[in-house]
Amino acid sequence: MQSSLPDPLGYNSHADGTIALEPSATVFHYAQGLFEGLKAYRDANGKITMFRPDMNMKRMNASAERVALPTFDGDAVIELMKQLIRLDKHWIPDQEGYSLYIRPTMIGTEAALGIHPPNAALLYVICSPVGPYYRHGFKPVALYGTTEYTRASPGGIGAYKLSANYAPGVMVQKEAAKKGYIQNLWLYGPEHHVTEVGTMNAFIVFKQADGVLEIVTPPLDGMILPGVTRDSVLALARDHASGKAPIEGMPEGKLVVTERPVTMKEVKKAAEEGRLVEFFGTGTAAVISPVDRIGYEGEDLHIPTGPDGMGVISRPIWKHLVGIQTGKIPHEWSVAVE
Structure with missing residues (x-):
């Protein structure tokens, strides 16, 4: 006792x-x-x-x-x-x-x-x-581009997994839900830079003018949480792009992986020009969460998804990553417990 x-x-x-x-x-x-x-x-x-x-x-x-x-x-x-x-x-x-x-x-x-x-x-x-996370197949989520509130700022605590980072987002998510969206997309600054998707890291896939597919995620600039799933997706995508470790089902053709700032202006323009291939979040709970709609400045940007709810990049990466996590694909990332 x-x-x-x-x-x-x-x-x-x-x-x-x-x-x-x-x-x-x-x-x-x-x-x-x-x-x-x-x-x-x-x-x-x-x-x-x-x-x-x-x-x-x-x-x-x-x-x-x-x-x-x-x-x-x-x-x-x-x-x-x-x-x-x-x-x-x-x-x-x-x-x-x-x-x-x-x-x-x-x-x-x-x-x-x-x-x-x-x-x-x-x-x-x-x-x-x-x-x-998805018991009955993938269900793409609708995001509300939040400009009224800020998740983090330079020099703050956005890059750390602190309890203080989470409570302020609950009310913001409730407001997004009232507008008909599942989660909020945190935007920052006058240029409305994409930062995070709710409590997940954000990934965007653009088709460039020369046909190259670019997988983009915001850089770890002090406002972005260094997610383990984020790091894993980047590593797998880069190994595929370099030919070191090809991923089954990935699109043919050149692929580049970039960590760089992204604004909603760029996302909106790509959507209007038909070059926005997909948008998804990454995190421990869902692994990958596809997005099919973003509410931004009074209108909705529609994002392509496949018949199963996922995209041409997120689907094979998700399958490969989950294969590693569950032991179907041997990898150094899996640490034996017994």
């Missing part, structure tokens, strides 16, 4: 998994909190793997440093997560498309008022079985 006496670190843990914190804990007052999200998969032979956990630990340490929380040994935490997954492996469904979602979290727990680096913090991990 665990003690209910005050904990010198500022919190009490209980046998049922709950955490008791002092009302003055710094996480409540100064948003000293952050988290990560990754998944564990079970393949057809029962082998359990995690997908690129080193990337999550690197980003988590960067987030911790940004809000003056302590950094930690990422490899040690990965080993602890492996031990947890081994204990809870019966929670990983053995059905197609299912996985175990893993959320490492860190919060400031010092019981004190005053803005300063907390002298106590708690790092913990929770898990939950999750099913396929």
Whole structure:
């Protein structure tokens, strides 16, 4: 039985998994909190793997440093997560498309008022079985080009997975829903630069005048979260374009992959000229989320999608990436749990 006496670190843990914190804990007052999200998969032979956990630990340490929380040994935490997954492996469904979602979290727990680096913090991990994001096939989403609000700004916290980044977006998403859109597309500055799709990274595919297909995503300029799925899509696309590792089903012809600023003016012009091939978001939950409509300045831009809801680039990349994640395609990104 665990003690209910005050904990010198500022919190009490209980046998049922709950955490008791002092009302003055710094996480409540100064948003000293952050988290990560990754998944564990079970393949057809029962082998359990995690997908690129080193990337999550690197980003988590960067987030911790940004809000003056302590950094930690990422490899040690990965080993602890492996031990947890081994204990809870019966929670990983053995059905197609299912996985175990893993959320490492860190919060400031010092019981004190005053803005300063907390002298106590708690790092913990929770898990939950999750099913396929699209249970009945891909459903392209409609986005509302948000110019009234800004997700992040240069020199701010947009590049970090902090709790403070998420609550302000909920109201904005509700407003987009009232207008008939599923999610908001965050635009920034007077030129309306594309930044992120809700809580996902944005990708646009243009057909250039010479017929070359260009896969574009905004650069990591301090406003963009360095997504693990974003990095994976870029790496796979570049390996395909260079001929190093061709992806089955990708369009024939020249393909270039670019990290550069993109404005809605460029997106709109490409749509009007029939050169906007597709638009999609990437993230841990959905992997790839296709977009078929963007509301912008009072009108809708319509984006092509295939009969299955996906596009000519996103479909083969999604299939290949999910193949790696689920163990069907051997790759160094899959880290064995046992």
